Amino acid sequence: MRNLFLSLLIVLTSSALAQDLVSNSQRDIVFRGVNVIPMDRERVIENQTVVVRNGRITAMGNARSVAVGKDALVIDATGKYLTPGWAEIHAHVPPIDDIEPMKEVLALYLANGITTIRGMLGHPRHLELRSKINSGAILGPHFYATGPSFNGQTVKTAERGADMVREQKAAGYDYLKLHPGLTKETFPAIARTAQEVGIGYVGHVSFNVGVWRAIDAHYSTIDHLDGFIEAITPGSDTLAEPETGLFGSWIAYRADASRIPKLVTALRDNNIRVVPTQALAERWLSPLPADAFTSAPEMKYVKAKDMENWTSAKRTYMDNPNFSKEHAEKLVQIRRKLIYACQKNGVELLLGSDAPQIFNVPGFSIHHEMKYLVDAGLTPYETLRTGTVNVASYLNKVDSGTIKTGNVSDLVLLAGNPLQDIGQTRNIEGVMIGTNWLSKTYIQQSLKKLEKQ
Structure with missing residues (x-):
């Protein structure tokens, strides 16, 4: 055994969410109206604007306090939940x-x-x-x-x-x-x-x-x-x-x-x-x-x-x-x-x-x-x-595992709140890994190519 x-x-083989794969170390990627699960303690910070640039979270706050550049990719994340990416x-x-x-x-x-x-x-x-x-x-x-x-x-x-x-x-x-x-x-x-x-x-x-x-x-x-x-x-x-x-x-x-x-x-x-x-x-x-x-x-x-x-x-x-x-x-x-x-x-x-x-x-x-x-x-x-x-x-990655300004931008955007229902981790609207934004559309297209049966 x-x-x-x-x-x-x-061997295995929307608005902005409609984008395929965005990979740009200089262009800001902005999550607008998102509910943040920072993971520093059990809480949700509602209706935040989160700015990512060059693989880092550079700003987080309410819409009035966070400036967004005119060339930024703005993701309308209203009602959605942003959490740190997970490990396997x-x-x-x-x-x-x-x-x-x-x-x-x-x-x-x-x-x-x-x-x-x-x-x-x-x-x-x-x-x-x-x-x-x-x-x-x-x-x-x-x-x-x-x-x-x-x-x-x-x-x-x-x-x-x-x-x-x-x-x-x-x-x-x-x-x-x-x-x-x-x-x-x-x-x-x-x-x-x-x-x-x-x-x-x-x-x-x-x-x-x-x-x-x-x-x-x-x-x-x-x-x-x-x-x-x-x-x-x-x-x-x-x-x-x-x-x-x-x-x-x-x-x-x-x-x-x-x-x-x-x-x-x-x-x-x-x-x-x-x-x-x-x-x-x-x-x-x-x-x-x-x-x-x-x-x-x-x-x-x-x-x-x-x-x-x-x-x-x-x-x-x-x-x-x-x-x-x-x-x-x-x-x-x-x-x-x-x-x-x-x-x-x-x-x-x-x-x-x-x-x-x-x-x-x-x-x-x-x-x-x-x-x-x-x-x-x-x-x-x-x-x-x-x-x-x-x-x-x-x-020993002090800049990882939580969402705060200065941390790495390894993030998951979810449709629902996993603190209330752990099953919501499956309802992925997009994934951020470093400077790469993988939209739901991109993820679905990628998965389609990986089907074996």
């Missing part, structure tokens, strides 16, 4: 030599308001991709790149693990991606060397390492809640890895919620960020059948073969003798409790859904993820923070 998880990455911190970009399919995935992310991604299965061409995004040669979200996978196949010895760390740091990757299969011998060498050279390691917690060692080793982020179920399930330390299932799916029904506070306290005290990727559990590992997801509108952007693979993976999971609908539902519920406990006890959550992956289409899946966080007990505001303010803090 875990090998399947690693391999199933797909567990994104996947095809790990291949061809950049063209990578550009298609980037387009799907941008079309859904995602202005920052962290790629989670690296490839040398990703360094070139990152450079071309930064230079403006390729249109895409801000891209943070992990290197090729550290796992049981690529790291056979402690020495090789240490060498890989140094190689990837020298190559210029932003993070190291850890996958299953690391051991009590190889993982410490990776962690120690990463700390020596100054590069964070992120992703999975190997079964033979366990979450407590991962916490003590100061992971940069732990993704998928990996190892959490095992940590709160009595007797899990007596089991072999196949007996626990992917992310503890076969033992979650026996998890002891009274053990959650100890785990959450350790995460908080060691400043471990958590990327839940709850969409993976609520879709692939849930008791719902495959046909609950296969007819979703966003599946038109998935190749037929990939859809067959996803459906097969879902059926394989449900056909396993260890599976039952009751136990699968308990897995979903205990994960929700873990997410809620993290939020309420000072563990910083980062927004990520793991796409492309089983029934998670790039970009679209982040809206599912936000809904699932609300279902876990977060407020819409807390949920929006996971993809804005928290990410800016994690990346």
Whole structure:
């Protein structure tokens, strides 16, 4: 099952709102009459004029207090809502030599308001991709790149693990991606060397390492809640890895919620960020059948073969003798409790859904993820923070994550207020990424070109 998880990455391939793509570093772009959700606290600042120039917010205030140049592109945003762009911190970009399919995935992310991604299965061409995004040669979200996978196949010895760390740091990757299969011998060498050279390691917690060692080793982020179920399930330390299932799916029904506070306290005290990727559990590992997801509108952007693979993976999971609908539902519920406990006890959550992956289409899946966080007990505001303010803090980008004068102009214009209904994140009227304004018309035309079915 875990090998399947690693391999199933797909290659995906008005007034002013009627504009297609506006890209100009000198011309002002003005949002007039817009309701601003600044994300500095839970509030809406109504009827604002927001001016963007050369990738920065240069002015914000009521119409009388903000001057608008005669050559500005003025977007009538009356009644609409402006929010910072979101992040997908567990994104996947095809790990291949061809950049063209990578550009298609980037387009799907941008079309859904995602202005920052962290790629989670690296490839040398990703360094070139990152450079071309930064230079403006390729249109895409801000891209943070992990290197090729550290796992049981690529790291056979402690020495090789240490060498890989140094190689990837020298190559210029932003993070190291850890996958299953690391051991009590190889993982410490990776962690120690990463700390020596100054590069964070992120992703999975190997079964033979366990979450407590991962916490003590100061992971940069732990993704998928990996190892959490095992940590709160009595007797899990007596089991072999196949007996626990992917992310503890076969033992979650026996998890002891009274053990959650100890785990959450350790995460908080060691400043471990958590990327839940709850969409993976609520879709692939849930008791719902495959046909609950296969007819979703966003599946038109998935190749037929990939859809067959996803459906097969879902059926394989449900056909396993260890599976039952009751136990699968308990897995979903205990994960929700873990997410809620993290939020309420000072563990910083980062927004990520793991796409492309089983029934998670790039970009679209982040809206599912936000809904699932609300279902876990977060407020819409807390949920929006996971993809804005928290990410800016994690990346140490002091000029990002909120809307204020001087900050970067990574913005999403929405038809409705997501603070009242998190589902409004889907109702995108346009996206601003740096100096580029992507209108609703442009987004729709771009998406049409990306349809696979």
